[in-house]
Amino acid sequence: MSTTDDRMWTARLRNRATRALPPEQLMPDRQPAYVASWIYVFGVATLAALLIVLVSGAALALEGPQWYHGSPEGRFVNSLHLWSVELFFFTMVIHLWGKFFMAAWRGRRAMTWVTGAVAFLGSIGTAFTGYLVQSNFDSQWIAGQAKDGLNSVGLGAWFNVLNYGQMLLYHVVLFPLVLGFLVIWHVLLVRRRGVVPPFEDAPATAAEPAPAPEEVAS
């Protein structure tokens, strides 16, 4: 490559990206041997649940927010959306417990924890706006209650939970965009830093094999 090419913005961005995350690191076919516990499946289970949430949500969006009240098919899709959300939080919290007890923030992995925790809080916000746009009794009551919390600290003037249209757009557009960005960042960080190693419990462990040639230093 000539030096002129390397100065191009496209080339520079490409080089930075592939240096940070070469393909074998972005999609590795091996993991450290210590990745051998069922606790490790809860991250990917959360991602899978999130996908079902998004797909069922998209189906609801296709027919509009009132569809499910009068249609059996709509009610079924609404049920898929509800239970995928329950499973999403179920798996995410167990994932959080596991990562906590592993102190998974060690070894420059603090941002992985931070993005994950913010995504957890963002998910709660997304679910909250979801409850507000069910257009049923729940929505009425939750809006009435939530307004008191938000108003008490002056936020209700902007985050107007009584405005159905605004909450619907928050739920379908704003929150998922921000959450999607956080989740992608979180997963890329996991690939970049690798899965956190075990605590070193014994003083000098046996000599480890040399890293394979294609191993990339992070």
Added chain:
Amino acid sequence: MDHPGTYLHWGVIQISVANLIVIGLMLLVFVLALVLPFPRGRQRP
């Protein structure tokens, strides 16, 4: 499922049977995830 739920009271705590089941399942699944053996893959040559 639309009939009023059953709620358990314990001091200031009030919890629905459904939520209790969910929390109980989460704790159970967490413990199982920790103790159940994980199938070992083949080692890299």
Added chain:
Amino acid sequence: MSTLTRERRAQIRARERQPWAGEYRRYDLVKEFLAALGVITLLTVVLAVVFGSPDKHAISLAEWARNAPNDFVTTAVAELDGSSGTATYGAPYVNDPTAGQKLGPLPLQRFGGVREPVDTAQDFVLGPLSTVTGDPALRSALAQYQGASDDQRKAWTGAYADALGKAPDSDPAKVATGDYGPVPLLAGRLLDLARSGGLDGQLLSSGGFYQTDYAKPLLFIADGTYLEDQARAEHLGGDQWGMMNETGRYPGQAWLWLYPFWYQIPPFSTSDNADALVWALMMVLSLALVLLPFIPGLRSIPRATRVYRLIWREHYRTNR
């Protein structure tokens, strides 16, 4: 940790930052994802088929007026009177410097300003009633009310509110005789308007044809007791851990447990500023969760509790 020297700890930290130099095993991430997707999809479908989802229908002002007319009339008088929850709320609905919650000395509620102004007497009662045609008695009642002084109006509404409170079941038909001016007629006509469904439409579309802001109808119905009675019957009240719950027998939001917890204990359970206090406390705790890696003590709990010995037991066994 105290048995390790600082140098040793620095070495360990350096190793934790490096790519794993030890043994690897084949691990098919794509297959794992698809397997997880299959399991989660199956679970979702089964749960959806077996349990379905709740959909308790929304309560319109018409339904409220038909099912609980006495509560509706009592609330309407309070709106006219300026004594309802909304009328005395403060920001963002009403400009009242004495109203609103505080966080210590900070009147946070007022910081947002009155960005959703509501005049309960005009918006909920007099405005809708003034659109009714072909009702001469109503016309003259409105004229009488609007022509009276503030003191006179307060005297009428105050007396009628008291009388309703003392009447059996707050039934307007059983109220003691007294000087209430045009207030009973106004409240009665508003009840008729609500029963017919006209008030729902009026309150929503007062800002224009297309409206998505349900502030007015929601604030009005929430000022009464009917909506809250329905909610409490489903354990959705604040002192019932309502934030965690769902209507019917469905699971709710177990992950929210800590937020409603605070409302059950002093000082929050007895404070007028409970909402502000709880919100602030939960923001601090949320920040602590996000910044956990940087908090000494908390970040050492995983090492101390040794749950990791279970997770990595195979690793420790083969690397003794």
